[in-house]
Amino acid sequence: MSGRAKSISLRQRRRKEALVGYLFVAPAFLGFLIFYLLPTLRAVEISLTDWNLMRASKFVGLGNYATLLSDANFWHSAKVTFAYVVYNIPLQTVLGLLLAVLSDRLARAVWLRAIIIAPYLISNVVAALVWMMMLDPILGLVNAFLTFFGVGPQGFLASPDQAMVSVAAISTWRHTGLTALLFYAGLQAIPAHLYEAAKLEGAGEWTIFRRITLPLLRPVLAFVVVTSLIGSFQVFDVVAVATAGGPSNSTRVILWYIYENAFKFNKMGYASAISVVLFVTLILITLLQMRVLRADQSDLD
Amino acid sequence: MKKLTPQAVLGYPVLALFVFISLLPLWMALKIGLTYPNDVYTSASSLLPSAYTPGNFLRVMGLPSTIELSAFRAAPIDFMLALRNSVIYTALTVAGQIFFSALAGYAFARMNFPGRNKLFFAFLAATMIPSVVLFIPNFVLIKQLGLLNSFAGLVAPTILMTPFAVFFLRQFFLSAPKELDEAARLEGASQFQIFWRIALPIQKGPIATLAILLSINSWNEFFWPFLVGRDPGVRVMAVALSDFMSQTGRGNPDWSGLMAAIMLSILPVIAMLIIFGRQIVESLQTSGLK
Numbered sequence: 223m224s225g226r227a228k229s230i231s232l233r234q235r236r237r238k239e240a241l242v243g244y245l246f247v248a249p250a251f252l253g254f255l256i257f258y259l260l261p262t263l264r265a266v267e268i269s270l271t272d273w274n275l276m277r278a279s280k281f282v283g284l285g286n287y288a289t290l291l292s293d294a295n296f297w298h299s300a301k302v303t304f305a306y307v308v309y310n311i312p313l314q315t316v317l318g319l320l321l322a323v324l325s326d327r328l329a330r331a332v333w334l335r336a337i338i339i340a341p342y343l344i345s346n347v348v349a350a351l352v353w354m355m356m357l358d359p360i361l362g363l364v365n366a367f368l369t370f371f372g373v374g375p376q377g378f379l380a381s382p383d384q385a386m387v388s389v390a391a392i393s394t395w396r397h398t399g400l401t402a403l404l405f406y407a408g409l410q411a412i413p414a415h416l417y418e419a420a421k422l423e424g425a426g427e428w429t430i431f432r433r434i435t436l437p438l439l440r441p442v443l444a445f446v447v448v449t450s451l452i453g454s455f456q457v458f459d460v461v462a463v464a465t466a467g468g469p470s471n472s473t474r475v476i477l478w479y480i481y482e483n484a485f486k487f488n489k490m491g492y493a494s495a496i497s498v499v500l501f502v503t504l505i506l507i508t509l510l511q512m513r514v515l516r517a518d519q520s521d522l523d
Numbered sequence: 524m525k526k527l528t529p530q531a532v533l534g535y536p537v538l539a540l541f542v543f544i545s546l547l548p549l550w551m552a553l554k555i556g557l558t559y560p561n562d563v564y565t566s567a568s569s570l571l572p573s574a575y576t577p578g579n580f581l582r583v584m585g586l587p588s589t590i591e592l593s594a595f596r597a598a599p600i601d602f603m604l605a606l607r608n609s610v611i612y613t614a615l616t617v618a619g620q621i622f623f624s625a626l627a628g629y630a631f632a633r634m635n636f637p638g639r640n641k642l643f644f645a646f647l648a649a650t651m652i653p654s655v656v657l658f659i660p661n662f663v664l665i666k667q668l669g670l671l672n673s674f675a676g677l678v679a680p681t682i683l684m685t686p687f688a689v690f691f692l693r694q695f696f697l698s699a700p701k702e703l704d705e706a707a708r709l710e711g712a713s714q715f716q717i718f719w720r721i722a723l724p725i726q727k728g729p730i731a732t733l734a735i736l737l738s739i740n741s742w743n744e745f746f747w748p749f750l751v752g753r754d755p756g757v758r759v760m761a762v763a764l765s766d767f768m769s770q771t772g773r774g775n776p777d778w779s780g781l782m783a784a785i786m787l788s789i790l791p792v793i794a795m796l797i798i799f800g801r802q803i804v805e806s807l808q809t810s811g812l813k
Binding site for chain 1: 530531534535537538541542544545546547548549551552555563564567568623624626627629630631634635636637639642645646649651652653654655656657658659660661662663664666679680681682683684686689714715718739742743744745746749750760761762764765768769778781782785788789792793795796800801803804807808809810
């Protein structure tokens, strides 16, 4: 075979490989294009219009964003969502960490972890419904328990002061097991000789936890905190089922407010504007968190 | 026998408390599901029903039952239909997503074509896009295509890919040995044959892991089906249960029927957890270690 013929056949082979490569990627690319890339741009486009899905949309520029700034309901929903995040994330992280360390030290049986993640395997909807039963003023076991200890029955989901905490507690109940499981996997990756060395030098439990466990767990910690934070800002399911934003708008979280604007008030443009603002906020939080927690570096190296 | 350290003395009760709180609500749901509707409130603070009945389970499944509720309290829940819809929705999204994401992941890991890395980076960036910014345009699209209340509309956004699935599978194709592919290529196998007969079967373990993770998500998905699939014919379990609750009224819901339906709905999950407990636990554990 002459050199020229060889290079032609090589080029043909390359071209064929490229073609097959495109064919392999094509279905996924279609999904990416239609349901990720274009909608992201379209969300921004819709946010610049006044549109109720029925009539043709009207371009209003940054009008929706200007409205948003002075919309007390929007700021209320931002505040409520923030409260939810503040209740949910620290509690879930600390409980998950405690649970992970305890099972790592005392009980590594797989069935224990299977029970611990059972709440995560059921849907938010089921978690919400079951806890509506548990927190019910008359039917609920929680109030029966409180009454037994001399505390009067509480309104929980029916009380404007307690509804948001209750929703956060339900989410915590469902997610703590998963958080613990992820931490547990991270703990397994820490070499045992580090603990032994520390013990030989007479370090106490708390010192070992603070000086060895926590720093070496940081990448997993960062991952868990960032993903659950992003999820928390988009809390919807439990609210939709258990409170529908009430009572007296005390659980009208951002996503519920977006949902109301889009599907109850038919304000597609305004709803999109809020979703874009939330999107940008989430990206900023992610970048900031990654920096603060130095997620890409492990002290194991 | 292990020595009882102070940590153990403190630790085991705390672990036991975690287990207790994890399971207590499900136990109470089971209890109320087994209770006669009229007894629900009288035995509220007890961990066991005053009298057992399978009647609630039978009536929510549409089977003959001794329990008759007055018409205005007995909300219709076609449990079997919702179960069927959830199975269809989960099976379609999981199978489609894994197949098409595997094709793409394999191409990204093993094939050379212009723009490959840029395209992969774009896919990766898409993991940053939260559903909150996507659902309005996607809803509008599905509505304009006339696909509201159809399985096509329900599965469309996730059946072709999710960035996570592509990323996950690409990692495993990258670390698999190349020799088998080369041997098959020399014997004249097509690229798809190599993928289907050789590359994919090697990844049985990771694919099972991914299938478990995606099934959990699809089975529990509420938001998207809530927006596009409210018609009973396509309504999945999570949406059906939520509708059941809002229909029976917040004042005096049919608690025993609802809890029976809930226990039935999580039965497949509990069965999976008992049979594949280890695999589920290990799959979830790997989902955090990328």
